[in-house]
Amino acid sequence: MKRELKKFESTMWLCIKLLLYILLMGTFMFIMSRENRALGVLSRTMGITFSTYCVVGLLFLNIYGRYDVGRRKSKPIIYSLSLAVLFTDVVTYIQLMIMNTITPSIYAFRLDSLGSLLLSFLVQVMIIIVFAYGGNGLFFTIHKPESCCIVTSSQESLDNIVRGILKYKKQYKIDYIMDYKDKNLFETVGKADTVFIHDVPLDVRSRIVRFCYKNKINIYFNPEIEDIVEMSAKYYLLDDVSVLNANVKAWTMEQRVMKKLLDMSLAIVLGILTSPIWIVSAIAIKAYDGGHIFFKQKRATLNGRVFEVYKFRTMKEHVENHSVTDDDDRITKPGKILRKIRMDELPQLINILKGDMSFVGPRPEMLENVRAYEDQLPEFRYRLRVKAGLTGYAQISGKYNTSPKDKLMMDMIYIEEFSILRDIQLIFQTAIVLLKSDSTEAFRTNETRKYIFKEAQETKTEEQ
Incomplete structure (x- = not known):
């Protein structure tokens, strides 16, 4: 049976992917058509909505990742597809509401059928869960490790x-x-x-x-x-x-100007949208121990320039400053929540507005860590060719305990492949960090070694 499946495996997976994407789009169209009759018949509204969903869906699938069972675990696939579907649904929904606005007046625009939009998304997530676990189950039934x-x-x-x-x-x-x-x-x-x-x-x-x-x-x-x-x-x-x-020169003036405009506009918009979180966080931190709301620490940015990074204080005051470890008793109760949802980083929007940081770039490391990393890995200073960033490859894909070399490689890939479109893609992908349970995984103090490295006695390698 397995042999027969392997013969037609590529065709089988293509059909499964098409079925999944058709079901996701069909769910949105069907549920929304209950209150928007034009979606249930051949019409201009149906044609434009269908086209919008296809184009926007492909865009967000490229940003968050496709249905790649066998290569990724089920949960990352669920997170990626759910976020892609969420943004696709919202964009298509707004387009549909615009189409439903007959009177050419801003006051005629209404956000109707919000219940149907929510129901559609919930059903789509259920479909994604079934296909993710079912697809990986089928893949590993066919393929042994x-x-x-x-x-x-x-x-x-x-x-x-x-x-x-x-x-x-x-x-x-x-x-x-x-x-x-x-x-x-x-x-x-x-x-x-x-x-x-x-x-x-x-x-x-x-x-x-x-x-x-x-x-x-x-x-x-x-x-x-x-x-x-x-x-x-x-x-x-x-x-x-x-x-x-390989053109390894600095970014062009056009790239720098566009990046600056993106930084300033996003920092202002995000600061306004997250203002309720700022207020709740400040009250919780102050109420817990009466200490300072913000934590300031010297970090390194472009060309090694030192600046003070702002964060919501998540640790007790007047404690030793070093990287977080498992079960760190320095972290306060409000701090655990803020770290878990990564909202302790929000005050760095102030650093972006001041010009110390960019929205996307290498993570600003503590000066002690920078010196220690450069002693072991001199190339670590290459990541200071650009401004430190609130988000980036290392912040999205890495963890607190990611090795310095792996952090460097992620940051170097970003620097060498920089584009404004890539920045926008990484900003959208930052939403995945909020869903990952291991994104804030701390440095482990003890790690069991099951696999032992045995150094060879021979120093000369010969190809057999």
């Missing part, structure tokens, strides 16, 4: 990559762990379906990648600065000579 080989250089590097792999136990099974210096490296790599290469010298990594490509073995490897530069490079032909050109 891939046999994996980890090639790395130390126990610390092994712990880092294993922590990520173990969250996807249905996708990957760790069968082999190899020191990159082991003389039997390529013989062992050839036994695996997938190879994870982590913190390995570039020359050795290149040989492993070539070997895997030759033998059709899936490859994952952590990027280095050279890889980030190559990702943003463009292909050119000098006569008949192939070259890649």
Whole structure:
């Protein structure tokens, strides 16, 4: 049975995806048509609403992610599709209300059928949940976990990559762990379906990648600065000579002006919209212990310039200042809530208006952390080529305990692939952070090591 399914698997998943998207759109059209009869018959309103839903839906699917079962867990798929559907429903609903406004007057515009809009969204979320769990269940019924080989250089590097792999136990099974210096490296790599290469010298990594490509073995490897530069490079032909050109100069004046305008307008609008949260947070913090409402701390931004970042105070006053750990008793009760929903960051809108920060950019690190990270990883200072940001790749995809190198790679990707459209995309994706339960995961004080790195005695690597 599994063999027969695998023969037609790509067609099967295409049909399932189409069915899901049709059901999501059909749910909106059907429920809204109960109070908007023009949606139930062939009409201009139906045609424009259908077109709007398709175009806007594709836009938000590109922002939040598609129905990619087998690659992502069910909950992230549910969060992504639910947010995409929510924004698509709202935009299409507003367009429908405009279409229903017959009199050309702003006073004739009404937001009707809000109950139907809410019902539509709730039904769509239920459909998404069924398809997410059902799709992943079907995928892993067809596919057993891939046999994996980890090639790395130390126990610390092994712990880092294993922590990520173990969250996807249905996708990957760790069968082999190899020191990159082991003389039997390529013989062992050839036994695996997938190879994870982590913190390995570039020359050795290149040989492993070539070997895997030759033998059709899936490859994952952590990027280095050279890889980030190559990702943003463009292909050119000098006569008949192939070259890649990486433009690593500063952003253009047009880009800086557009980014500044986006920062200022969003900071003002978001500040007004979130004003009730500011008031409630200030009252809760003051009522709890009578201390200061805001917390100020020196951070680094563009070119290493030091500024004071503003946050809602989430810790007790006059305590030692260091990165948060599990069950940190310095955090107050209001602080736990603010950190959980990430609202402690809201006062950074003041920093954006002052010009210290941008809306999107690398996370502003504590000066102590910056110095410590740069001692271990001198390239960490590259992230200071742009202003620090309220949100960004590292803030959305990373956690408080994400390693400095991984933070650097995320920030470098953002810097090298910057565009205003990418900023807007990241701003929308920030909503996912509020739904992720592990986005505020703290630094762990103890971590069990189930997988042990055994350093090879041989220092010379030979391809088998």
